[in-house]
Amino acid sequence: xxxxxxxxxxxxxxxxxxxxxxxxxxxxxxxxxxxxxxxxxxxxxxxxxxxxxxxxxxxxxxxxxxxxxxxxxxxxxxxxxxxxxxxxxxxxxxxxxxxxxxxxxxxxxxxxxxxxxxxxxxxxxxxxxxxxxxxxxxxxxxxxxxxxxxxxxxxxxxxxxxxxxxxxxxxxxxxxxxxxxxxxxxxxxxxxxxxxxxxxxxxxxxxxxxxxxxxxxxxxxxxxxxxxxxxxxxxxxxxxxxxxxxxxxxxxxxxxxxxxxxxxxxxxxxxxxxxxxxxxxxxxxxxxxxxxxxxxxxxxx
Amino acid sequence: xxxxxxxxxxxxxxxxxxxxxxxxxxxxxxxxxxxxxxxxxxxxxxxxxxxxxxxxxxxxxxxxxxxxxxxxxxxxxxxxxxxxxxxxxxxxxxxxxxxxxxxxxxxxxxxxxxxxxxxxxxxxxxxxxxxxxxxxxxxxxxxxxxxxxxxxxxxxxxxxxxxxxxxxxxxxxxxxxxxxxxxxxxxxxxxxxxxxxxxxxxxxxxxxxxxxxxxxxxxxxxxxxxxxxxxxxxxxxxxxxxxxxxxxxxxxxxxxxxxxxxxxxxxxxxxxxxxxxxxxxxxxxxxxxxxxxxxxxxxxxxxxxxxxxxxxxxxxxxxxxxxxxxxxxxxxxxxxxxxxxxxxxxxxxxxxxxxxxxxxxxxxxxxxxxxxxxxxxxxxxxxxxxxxxxxxxxxxxxxxxxxx
Numbered sequence: 001x002x003x004x005x006x007x008x009x010x011x012x013x014x015x016x017x018x019x020x021x022x023x024x025x026x027x028x029x030x031x032x033x034x035x036x037x038x039x040x041x042x043x044x045x046x047x048x049x050x051x052x053x054x055x056x057x058x059x060x061x062x063x064x065x066x067x068x069x070x071x072x073x074x075x076x077x078x079x080x081x082x083x084x085x086x087x088x089x090x091x092x093x094x095x096x097x098x099x100x101x102x103x104x105x106x107x108x109x110x111x112x113x114x115x116x117x118x119x120x121x122x123x124x125x126x127x128x129x130x131x132x133x134x135x136x137x138x139x140x141x142x143x144x145x146x147x148x149x150x151x152x153x154x155x156x157x158x159x160x161x162x163x164x165x166x167x168x169x170x171x172x173x174x175x176x177x178x179x180x181x182x183x184x185x186x187x188x189x190x191x192x193x194x195x196x197x198x199x200x201x202x203x204x205x206x207x208x209x210x211x212x213x214x215x216x217x218x219x220x221x222x223x224x225x226x227x228x229x230x231x232x233x234x235x236x237x238x239x240x241x242x243x244x245x246x247x248x249x250x251x252x253x254x255x256x257x258x259x260x261x262x263x264x265x266x267x268x269x270x271x272x273x274x275x276x277x278x279x280x281x282x283x284x285x286x287x288x289x290x291x292x293x294x295x296x297x298x299x300x301x
Numbered sequence: 302x303x304x305x306x307x308x309x310x311x312x313x314x315x316x317x318x319x320x321x322x323x324x325x326x327x328x329x330x331x332x333x334x335x336x337x338x339x340x341x342x343x344x345x346x347x348x349x350x351x352x353x354x355x356x357x358x359x360x361x362x363x364x365x366x367x368x369x370x371x372x373x374x375x376x377x378x379x380x381x382x383x384x385x386x387x388x389x390x391x392x393x394x395x396x397x398x399x400x401x402x403x404x405x406x407x408x409x410x411x412x413x414x415x416x417x418x419x420x421x422x423x424x425x426x427x428x429x430x431x432x433x434x435x436x437x438x439x440x441x442x443x444x445x446x447x448x449x450x451x452x453x454x455x456x457x458x459x460x461x462x463x464x465x466x467x468x469x470x471x472x473x474x475x476x477x478x479x480x481x482x483x484x485x486x487x488x489x490x491x492x493x494x495x496x497x498x499x500x501x502x503x504x505x506x507x508x509x510x511x512x513x514x515x516x517x518x519x520x521x522x523x524x525x526x527x528x529x530x531x532x533x534x535x536x537x538x539x540x541x542x543x544x545x546x547x548x549x550x551x552x553x554x555x556x557x558x559x560x561x562x563x564x565x566x567x568x569x570x571x572x573x574x575x576x577x578x579x580x581x582x583x584x585x586x587x588x589x590x591x592x593x594x595x596x597x598x599x600x601x602x603x604x605x606x607x608x609x610x611x612x613x614x615x616x617x618x619x620x621x622x623x624x625x626x627x628x629x630x631x632x633x634x635x636x637x638x639x640x641x642x643x644x645x646x647x648x649x650x651x652x653x654x655x656x657x658x659x660x661x662x663x664x665x666x667x668x669x670x671x672x673x674x675x676x677x678x679x680x681x682x683x684x685x686x687x688x689x690x691x692x693x694x695x696x697x698x699x700x701x702x703x704x705x
Binding site for chain 1: 327331335339344349350352353354356358360361363366476477478490491493494499603604608610613638
């Protein structure tokens with residue numbers, strides 16, 4: 001467990017995650033206060049990644065619950081192993097001894113319980129509680145969110161046939177949302193909140209250097225300058241850090257050491273994912289952005 | 302920060318929270334306590350850490366960041382200064398004109414002391430004369446506030462009646478969750494097992510279930526330009542009723558108004574009292590009865606809101622006459638995008654008052670091909686009329702084919 005924000009920031013950097021001071025502070029507080037951390041932000045800004053990196057640097061198990069519409073108890077928390085239970089009933093019938101109460105007690109025993117991510121997280125190793133990543137919470141519906149409240153505030157779940165299962169040590173909980181809808185205030189109230197923004201040029205440069213180490217320095221600078229400038233444009237979907245890294249790797253595969261308008265036009269699909277956006281930037285717009293970026297780099301060096 | 306200030310820290314954090322609250326951020330006591338707790342861990346050695354610690358506790362949505370940022374820098378430079386400013390501002394804030402009691406119509410009626418005689422009727426002749434003016438749209442952006450009549454008891458009753466019978470022509474969304482159903486196609490294994498135990502293993506009676514369907518989330522886009530202003534009050538009553546409908550409490554309803562700019566009023570409409578809610582809406586929206594820039598507003602909606610609101614099979618209800626100041630420029634493309642990002646797009650157009658009306662305005666022509674359901678409304682003067690239009694049996698509606 002890190003003792004200071006600086007230490008956490010360094011440890012994250014050691015695992016190639018360059019966190020802003022704000023994000024590091026929020027994560028540090030979540031760890032120390034034992035509160036869930038709600039991360040909101042555009043797609044591809046490293047919300048999911050920080051959970052993975054945290055688990056790795058703290059030496060904890062990562063348990064991931066990917067949310068989707070209609071996510072229910074059976075796939076999020078627990079399910080009974082019905083086929084085995086059916087067989088158990090048949091066996092009891094064959095021996096013909098069990099009474100009804102006995103049968104019910106036998107059937108709903110822990111050995112027939114299939115544990116899904118939430119329950120796994122609560123029953124993790126008490127010495128090193130796992131990191132629970134509840135990814136894209138905005139994709140589920142309100143009923144599931146309401147259920148999550150019980151889990152997040154008391155770190156316990158109730159199974160009618162078994163009773164309440166409570167975590168000995170609460171897991172580290174990280175929730176992410178792409179904001180395709182507003183998360184309910186009651187959930188937010190139980191969490192620390194941080195809006196994960198696009199990184200500034202210096203931080204993005206550092207991230208790309210670490211994630212695509214083989215790229216030429218000049219190429220990296222031009223790429224970051226280009227992407228940063230794209231984020232100022234009126235686009236439907238702005239490119240995230242993930243796209244910057246992908247693009248750098250794509251250009252490395254093409255053995256480019258610097259950007260040129262033609263290459264940009266050919267590979268724009270790595271960066272922009274909407275046809276309208278691509279049509280807007282392709283050609284003269286891309287060339288003029290590139291010229292500007294190269295001029296700025298020339299002044300800077 | 303000097304150590305000597307530590308003893309005052311708790312007090313100052315509390316004052317800071319009060320400043321945020323006065324500025325309109327919903328900050329509760331639990332957050333103040335959480336902030337103090339957090340400061341124990343993060344320390345107050347660095348201003349930057351201090352900033353982010355308070356931010357992680359007090360801020361809980363993206364749009365609060367700028368406000369928090371300003372308040373933080375003002376308050377923690379010189380807490381007294383800001384305190385004095387807030388103090389000077391407070392009486393003004395509280396004394397804004399909105400103090401008039403909007404419930405007074407209903408109260409007066411209740412006490413039987415001469416209710417104001419049907420204000421709508423009085424306005425009738427005036428409206429007849431002004432219709433032409435309403436239909437021509439002004440080319441400049443009019444910034445003005447709307448003052449709505451408060452709702453009469455009769456209107457409240459009408460709204461309730463409307464909602465009781467209202468069936469929006471929306472296709473329900475089938476969820477992955479199951480509901481017990483004797484004739485369901487799927488087998489509810491949990492219920493079956495319980496039944497088997499109850500039968501003590503002799504037989505296993507199958508219990509069945511069927512996927513549950515729910516009404517989709519709804520996004521309402523209301524045109525409040527000059528040509529639509531005679532319907533504005535009624536539409537707002539309608540969307541308020543929709544947003545606060547107890548029968549479909551689980552449905553999410555978002556409401557945005559547009560004239561020359563786009564304003565989200567979902568939060569304001571959550572106020573249960575319709576008059577108070579409309580007061581807040583009126584204070585919030587700056588472009589009542591101005592010109593219309595449908596294309597530009599839809600562009601903003603597509604770019605800034607569609608991903609946030611149109612997830613999970615949302616349907617869009619568009620209340621607009623389709624008269625566009627910019628002659629429908631870029632409108633078709635924006636409508637097409639809107640249509641493609643939602644499950645169902647319903648357009649209710651109150652302009653078409655005459656049976657032989659043909660859509661000639663450029664805006665209407667551009668928008669027509671991109672709606673799933675086009676509801677022309679001829680005489681739309683009351684909530685009851687609106688209910689009638691929306692409640693027509695499907696066969697009587699003109700179903701527009703999807704754009705080829």
